[in-house]
Amino acid sequence: MPTIPSRSTGETASLLAFFGGTFDPIHFGHLKPVTQLAQNTGLDHVILLPNNVPPHRPQPGASPQQRLHMVELAVEGNPLFSVDPRELAVDTPSYTIETLATLRKEHGESCPLAFIIGQDSLLTLHKWHRWGSLLDFCHLIVMARPGYHEQLDTPELQRWYDAHRVTDAENLRHQPAGFIYQANTPLLNISATEIRQRRKAGLDCSDLLPDAVERYIESQGLYRA
Numbered sequence: 267m268p269t270i271p272s273r274s275t276g277e278t279a280s281l282l283a284f285f286g287g288t289f290d291p292i293h294f295g296h297l298k299p300v301t302q303l304a305q306n307t308g309l310d311h312v313i314l315l316p317n318n319v320p321p322h323r324p325q326p327g328a329s330p331q332q333r334l335h336m337v338e339l340a341v342e343g344n345p346l347f348s349v350d351p352r353e354l355a356v357d358t359p360s361y362t363i364e365t366l367a368t369l370r371k372e373h374g375e376s377c378p379l380a381f382i383i384g385q386d387s388l389l390t391l392h393k394w395h396r397w398g399s400l401l402d403f404c405h406l407i408v409m410a411r412p413g414y415h416e417q418l419d420t421p422e423l424q425r426w427y428d429a430h431r432v433t434d435a436e437n438l439r440h441q442p443a444g445f446i447y448q449a450n451t452p453l454l455n456i457s458a459t460e461i462r463q464r465r466k467a468g469l470d471c472s473d474l475l476p477d478a479v480e481r482y483i484e485s486q487g488l489y490r491a
């Protein structure tokens with residue numbers, strides 16, 4: 267278990283969280299657990315970071331602009347969220363670690379920052395570019411996801427996880443980076459893959475994502491063929 271230095275100011279630091287994803291499309295499996303997480307842990311703000319998908323990977327069904335627009339529609343008027351389109355503004359693939367390094371510079375050395383991922387992302391985190399350095403820049407908050415077990419894919423990843431895990435979210439405010447918090451978020455069995463498949467089959471998706479996003483998908487004819 268990592269040691270937790272006490273803050274010299276005695277003040278409660280605000281905690282800023284980032285949530286990256288392809289969001290093809292954004293859905294309630296993203297939004298509801300994060301909202302609950304914010305309520306449970308007193309997260310002040312969550313910034314959604316839509317990813318740029320590298321050319322050699324399977325391309326999203328929606329364009330970067332359409333994915334960005336869907337994310338904006340999903341959180342319009344919701345003060346918990348904002349959207350940062352920086353990874354879509356460049357053509358080159360953006361690595362999470364590089365974005366986090368930039369965010370750390372922008373927010374200063376002492377501001378607690380967290381990056382939110384789902385359990386499926388944690389299981390394969392060792393495939394991320396420079397994964398072992400992620401905690402130099404932020405904390406990781408892991409949300410449970412139905413169908414994904416807890417055992418990590420490699421012993422090295424498991425050791426790293428065990429060495430940094432904390433069980434009290436309050437720890438995330440006590441230092442700027444370096445902890446992993448496994449959040450007890452509601453389990454929602456929703457994926458963007460399922461939404462794309464349902465659209466292709468002409469099935470209703472209204473329970474799975476916000477109305478405004480669904481209307482936009484329909485108006486753009488997305489994921490139909």
Ligand code: ATP
Pocket residue numbers: 286287288289290294295296299382383384385386387409410411412454455456457458459460
């Ligand atoms: P796809 O089905 O296309 O792979 P997805 O539904 O997993 O997409 P992403 O945009 O790839 O959505 O996910 C962004 C982040 O949200 C990832 O860290 C992922 O683990 C997490 N996430 C997605 N859906 C859920 C869910 N239902 N519960 C918890 N975490 C989720």
